[in-house]
Amino acid sequence: xxxxTATDAAVKAGPRPAGGIRQSVRDSLVxxxxxxxxxxxxxxxxxxxxxxxxxxxxxxxxxxxxxxQVGGSLSSQDYRNFLMAGIFAQTVTFATAGAGAGIADDMxxxxxxxxxxxxxARGAVLTGRTIADLAQTALTLVVLAGVxxxxxxxxxxxxxxxxxGFGLLLLLGxxxxxxxxxxxxSVRTPEAATSGGLIWLFPLTFISxxxxxSNKLPTFFxxxxxxNPFSTTVxxxxxxxxxxxxxxxxxxxxxMQHPVLxxxxxxxxxxxxxxxxxxxxxxxxxx
Amino acid sequence: MPGAIxxxxxxxxxxxxxxxxxxxxxxxxxxxxxLLGPNGAGKTTAVRxxxxxxxxxxxxxxxxxxxxxxxxxxxxxxxxxxxxxAAVDEYLTGRENLQMVGQLYQMKAKEAKxxxxxxxxxxxxxxxxxxxSKTYSGGMRRRLDLAAALVxxxxxxxxxxxxxxxxxxxxxxxWEVIQELVAGGTTLLLTTQYLEEADHLAxxxxxxxxxxxxxxxxxDQLKARTGGERxxxxxxxxxxxxxxxxxxxxxxxxxxxxxxxxxxxxxxVTGGAKLLAEVIRELDARGIEIDDIGLRRPTLDDVxxxxxxxxxxxxxxxxxxxxxxxxxxxxxxxxxxxxGPGSGADTGSQRKKEADK
Ligand SMILES: Nc1ncnc2c1ncn2[C@@H]1O[C@H](COP(=O)(O)OP(=O)(O)OP(=O)(O)O)[C@@H](O)[C@H]1O
Ligand SMILES: [Mg+2]
Numbered sequence: 001x002x003x004x005t006a007t008d009a010a011v012k013a014g015p016r017p018a019g020g021i022r023q024s025v026r027d028s029l030v031x032x033x034x035x036x037x038x039x040x041x042x043x044x045x046x047x048x049x050x051x052x053x054x055x056x057x058x059x060x061x062x063x064x065x066x067x068x069q070v071g072g073s074l075s076s077q078d079y080r081n082f083l084m085a086g087i088f089a090q091t092v093t094f095a096t097a098g099a100g101a102g103i104a105d106d107m108x109x110x111x112x113x114x115x116x117x118x119x120x121a122r123g124a125v126l127t128g129r130t131i132a133d134l135a136q137t138a139l140t141l142v143v144l145a146g147v148x149x150x151x152x153x154x155x156x157x158x159x160x161x162x163x164x165g166f167g168l169l170l171l172l173g174x175x176x177x178x179x180x181x182x183x184x185x186s187v188r189t190p191e192a193a194t195s196g197g198l199i200w201l202f203p204l205t206f207i208s209x210x211x212x213x214s215n216k217l218p219t220f221f222x223x224x225x226x227x228n229p230f231s232t233t234v235x236x237x238x239x240x241x242x243x244x245x246x247x248x249x250x251x252x253x254x255x256m257q258h259p260v261l262x263x264x265x266x267x268x269x270x271x272x273x274x275x276x277x278x279x280x281x282x283x284x285x286x287x
Numbered sequence: 288m289p290g291a292i293x294x295x296x297x298x299x300x301x302x303x304x305x306x307x308x309x310x311x312x313x314x315x316x317x318x319x320x321x322l323l324g325p326n327g328a329g330k331t332t333a334v335r336x337x338x339x340x341x342x343x344x345x346x347x348x349x350x351x352x353x354x355x356x357x358x359x360x361x362x363x364x365x366x367x368x369x370x371x372x373a374a375v376d377e378y379l380t381g382r383e384n385l386q387m388v389g390q391l392y393q394m395k396a397k398e399a400k401x402x403x404x405x406x407x408x409x410x411x412x413x414x415x416x417x418x419x420s421k422t423y424s425g426g427m428r429r430r431l432d433l434a435a436a437l438v439x440x441x442x443x444x445x446x447x448x449x450x451x452x453x454x455x456x457x458x459x460x461x462w463e464v465i466q467e468l469v470a471g472g473t474t475l476l477l478t479t480q481y482l483e484e485a486d487h488l489a490x491x492x493x494x495x496x497x498x499x500x501x502x503x504x505x506x507d508q509l510k511a512r513t514g515g516e517r518x519x520x521x522x523x524x525x526x527x528x529x530x531x532x533x534x535x536x537x538x539x540x541x542x543x544x545x546x547x548x549x550x551x552x553x554x555x556v557t558g559g560a561k562l563l564a565e566v567i568r569e570l571d572a573r574g575i576e577i578d579d580i581g582l583r584r585p586t587l588d589d590v591x592x593x594x595x596x597x598x599x600x601x602x603x604x605x606x607x608x609x610x611x612x613x614x615x616x617x618x619x620x621x622x623x624x625x626x627g628p629g630s631g632a633d634t635g636s637q638r639k640k641e642a643d644k
Binding site for chain 1 (some may be wrong): 339340342363366377379383390392393435
């Protein structure tokens with residue numbers, strides 16, 4: 001090896017001028033590939049990500065199944081169908097804690113410094129991470145849907161609508177993963193990112209219609225639940241899956257009346273706001 | 288015209304700590320600047336400011352002629368960085384790490400792959416290229432990180448303690464790589480704790496302490512500042528110390544420093560080997576048995592200890608040195624002007640330190 005080869009390579013490689021959107025997409029994919037390789041090499045993470053929601057499905061159907069009334073029905077089959085959209089939404093939401101922990105870990109190990117010293121697109125490190133997480137979430141949803149079918153979950157709408165329902169779930173998960181990313185960039189250690197990334201998820205998912213009929217909540221919580229973006233997506237999925245129980249009275253709140261539109265609006269709004277904040281934070285973050 | 292790395296009045300504070308307290312640097316194109324200083328002096332902070340990772344509170348900086356604060360992304364295109372702690376992805380193999388970095392420097396996938404192969408060979412990592420870097424030893428990881436900094440052979444490089452943790456063979460190897468790069472026109476800012484390394488590689492040296500540049504110049508200038516050559520004698524018999532001191536006083540150009548318990552005496556001299564021979568003859572003539580005698584030239588270690596030790600004893604000393612530097616034409620004025628009263632004081636404290644040993 002001699003210097004001349006090195007210099008030649010440099011001339012050939014010659015850092016090219018930034019290519020705007022194209023460069024962003026390309027850089028994001030390079031980072032996403034890196035994160036996907038990591039997932040393959042640390043399969044435990046993916047595995048635990050699967051076990052948790054499967055456990056939730058089993059616990060809720062068998063433990064609470066017969067004792068929770070939804071709409072006018074006490075049938076456990078009706079509850080199972082009702083519940084599933086909630087579990088799916090909970091799964092995509094809890095997956096976002098991973099994005100924050102991963103980013104905090106990269107900062108901790110100095111990798112973010114390496115990335116920040118490279119002439120790459122600004123948001124690409126975060127976009128790459130969130131895209132890789134999205135792929136993992138999609139995989140989890142597929143497995144979970146399979147388990148749900150085995151346990152007796154049934155849909156009553158056409159395939160297109162069911163796909164649309166899963167699309168909304170992934171969109172919600174993607175939007176939330178930017179909140180996770182922002183938390184990961186704002187804390188000092190990966191441990192703090194994990195707990196910080198989980199804390200907000202509990203009120204979000206429990207003050208909602210995910211596990212119970214929101215009509216039965218105390219008035220104060222009922223209002224929150226009905227405007228909660230998380231509930232909106234759950235409601236949209238129930239509609240798209242044909243999983244609303246017989247005799248269910250749709251609440252009057254606007255998002256519950258137009259859940260699909262409201263779900264898209266919420267997710268896009270969250271995505272725009274938190275992506276902007278996270279990218280700004282990334283640029284100023286000091287490890 | 289400012290050099291390839293130029294900084295003026297850089298200040299960076301972290302809460303109460305003034306990590307950088309008005310640092311000026313000027314590194315001409317194609318040269319190596321060695322940044323020396325004790326732990327916590329602000330070396331890493333300076334590197335991070337110049338590589339766009341930190342925004343200084345005040346001051347200005349250009350790298351490859353580009354303003355670091357105004358056009359950070361353009362600066363990133365022209366620099367390679369190897370930070371103090373290896374920044375590689377543990378779960379990616381060495382090859383994958385380098386390929387990723389190449390692609391993020393906007394190389395095509397194929398080019399990045401070829402370049403990764405070249406660098407793995409060059410840094411003796413070919414055998415481990417396809418193992419996750421988690422399985423690498425500390426020195427291997429360090430080398431992988433250095434390779435990542437060299438992916439596009441950028442015109443300006445920053446290396447923060449690049450040889451820390453490398454075995455002697457790999458350290459030598461890295462020195463060769465650095466010399467090749469510099470011969471090819473690369474400008475390098477290197478921080479190090481190994482003064483031998485700065486001596487070997489750096490054209491100019493800056494000693495920083497408490498966020499300030501307390502001395503700068505070539506290695507020879509700094510050594511001259513610490514004092515010229517000295518004769519060091521260890522006598523066999525404690526009883527001979529007084530006589531030996533008297534002999535040395537006769538030959539020396541200054542005070543004789545005496546360390547009673549080690550029976551060692553040191554005196555600044557001029558006259559080199561010829562004078563040494565005369566000293567030996569004279570001591571012999573007086574029947575003084577000697578265990579060891581030698582002509583000692585100051586090393587950069589002496590410079591380092593005398594400069595930073597001095598600053599620690601007298602908090603004002605740093606400020607004085609800086610004021611002098613400010614009066615110089617610029618950061619590149621040689622160490623000559625420092626060789627005034629300050630240098631005498633330095634030598635004094637150096638001698639005192641030795642006497643204390
Ligand atoms: N992120 C930070 N937050 C708070 N203080 C910091 C931070 N980074 C550096 N410092 C402080 O700034 C000072 C300079 O640190 P720096 O890392 O630049 O030293 P250094 O010369 O590189 O030391 P070493 O030889 O140990 O690597 C130290 O006092 C350090 O504690
Ligand atoms: Mg340091």
